[in-house]
Every structure is written in C-alpha cells, then in structure tokens.
Amino acid sequence: MTAAARAGAIAVAITTLLLVPAGAGAAVPAQSLPAARVAEPGYPDIKVARFRAERQPNVSNITSSDSLNWAGYALNRTGVTFTAVRATFFVPYLNCAQSPGRALSSEWVGLDGFVGHAETVEQGGIAANCSAAGKASYFGWYEMFPRAEVRASLPVMAGDSVTVSVTYDPASKEFRISIVDNTRGAAFSVRRGCPQVRVRGRLVRCPRNSAEVISEAPVVGSGKRLAIAHLADYGAISFAGISVTDALGARGSVLSSHWNATKIIQLASATGPTLARPTPTQGDTFDNYWLRAG
Numbered sequence: 001m002t003a004a005a006r007a008g009a010i011a012v013a014i015t016t017l018l019l020v021p022a023g024a025g026a027a028v029p030a031q032s033l034p035a036a037r038v039a040e041p042g043y044p045d046i047k048v049a050r051f052r053a054e055r056q057p058n059v060s061n062i063t064s065s066d067s068l069n070w071a072g073y074a075l076n077r078t079g080v081t082f083t084a085v086r087a088t089f090f091v092p093y094l095n096c097a098q099s100p101g102r103a104l105s106s107e108w109v110g111l112d113g114f115v116g117h118a119e120t121v122e123q124g125g126i127a128a129n130c131s132a133a134g135k136a137s138y139f140g141w142y143e144m145f146p147r148a149e150v151r152a153s154l155p156v157m158a159g160d161s162v163t164v165s166v167t168y169d170p171a172s173k174e175f176r177i178s179i180v181d182n183t184r185g186a187a188f189s190v191r192r193g194c195p196q197v198r199v200r201g202r203l204v205r206c207p208r209n210s211a212e213v214i215s216e217a218p219v220v221g222s223g224k225r226l227a228i229a230h231l232a233d234y235g236a237i238s239f240a241g242i243s244v245t246d247a248l249g250a251r252g253s254v255l256s257s258h259w260n261a262t263k264i265i266q267l268a269s270a271t272g273p274t275l276a277r278p279t280p281t282q283g284d285t286f287d288n289y290w291l292r293a294g
Helices: 002-013
Strands: 016-019 028-034 060-069 068-074 082-090 106-113 121-130 136-145 161-169 172-183 184-193 213-216 218-222 223-226 234-247 258-266 274-278 286-290
Touching: 016 286, 060 068, 082 286, 106 161, 121 161, 121 172, 136 172, 136 184, 213 234, 213 286
Parallel strands: 016 223, 060 258, 068 274
Antiparallel strands: 016 028, 068 213, 068 258, 082 161, 082 234, 106 121, 106 213, 121 136, 161 172, 172 184, 218 223, 234 286, 258 274, 274 286
16 A cells, blocks of 8 residues: 555544543543544544633633643634744653553644644644653654654653744745754754645645644544543643744734634543643743643
C-alpha cells in the first residue's frame, strides 16, 4: 500500500465514535472523527460541555468549556482566519510515580481542531510519557491530522526550554512547523501542505479558524472504539511568550480584541472529575496544572 493510500485508509474510517476515557466506567459519545492509530497526541478537541462565561477581570470576550483530552486555551471568532501561533515552555519533569501504568501527555501549539466537528489540526509539540515501568521519555513531534504523528529529529530532555510555532504561508499554501530547543541551541522545522485526504468522500480542508496552546492526554487505540490515555503527571507547565497572528495581520496573545478566547478544562468524563486546568492569563502567559491521571 502506498503512503497516500495508507493515509487515506486511516482517515476514511469516519463513524460516530465511542470514546472511552481510560479508567472510566462508561463510554462517552463524541463527535464524528477519524479513527486513531496507536496513539494520537494531536487529536481534535473532544468537547463534553457547552460554552459558559469565564470570570476574569476586565475581560468580556472569554468563555470556558470542558474537554476529555485538552487543557489550555483556544482562540477563534466567526470570520477570523489565523496564520501563526507560537509559545515557549519548559519540557516537564514527569512524576511517573503519580501516573498509574502507561500515562501520556503532549504539550503543543497549533491551528484548527477546535471549531465544530474539526477534521484537521496542524500542530507541533513535545511528548512527555511514562512507561508502564515508570520510566519517563520525551520527544518532539509534528502532526498534520488526520495524518499520523511524525517524530522530530530533535532530542529533548526534561527541563529544556522549547519554542514551538506553526505558521501558514498563503503564497505556498504550506504550514511551517518549528520546534526550537532554546537550552541546547538545536532546531527542527518542516513545511507541509494541508493533507490530501478524503473524509466522507471529499478532501479535508484546513480552514485555520482556530489557534490553540494545549496540554493533552492523547487518544489511543484504533477502529471505532478508542480510549483517552491516562494523563502523565506533568505538575505545572507555564506557556509564555504566546503570540498569535490572523490573516489581516492583527497580532496579539490569548486575550485580544481581534478574537475570542476559550479556557479549556480537561475532565475525566462528562461529569468529572477535573484532570487538568489552566490558570487565568497574565499578559502573554498562562499555566496548566495537572490534578490527576484519570
């Protein structure tokens, strides 16, 4: 099977999925999405609640929602198209003793994946995982969902400062995904177009209608029955220097008059408990706090 045919076969398996959070007692119905492979560190947001007002002083355009796999902030507004997002953070020191069995986490920035029943996400980030034996491992990656994750040729270690960016070039219609290890002076960059993958008989689009800075529990498994991995204990992760640009050239951070922000809280199920949550923003910075594995 050619690479193109294999990618098409992966993405064409679209049905109404039952997503089962690891350790949960009940299946959670979710939106129609491509079937995952062994592990998906960049799956679209799996929402479990409607939007609600978020109380943050002097801010009127911020809401809050719950997710089964994301924690962080997503930015969008009707009619706004994004061209770039960037953030700097430290690769976390995992506490694998607090992460039962195999537990996974990914910290990333990206475009798409949040609005409606998203079919694409263009993203790059760092995976921080605990093995069943309690050993931590780390690697950089990028993904043009629904194509599979690709590991970056960039060794990273806990404590490294990394800057990740995703930038769209309208001239070439390509996304440039970059990971820079500020601690070691190493860098990785790749350019990719929107995946040529058919879903429900048509090519997927990369509408760039949202931008995100996220910590995630990856989706694992295959076929129609998937699971959300236990969330590795990353403690706290501070995302700083967050910069976002839209197609009109407007620039800002999470909070801006040019777009709306959604604070995303990760839950173990539709009724809780909370697994991870972001703090209110402070300028171009916010923190994500791990609370439990799931």
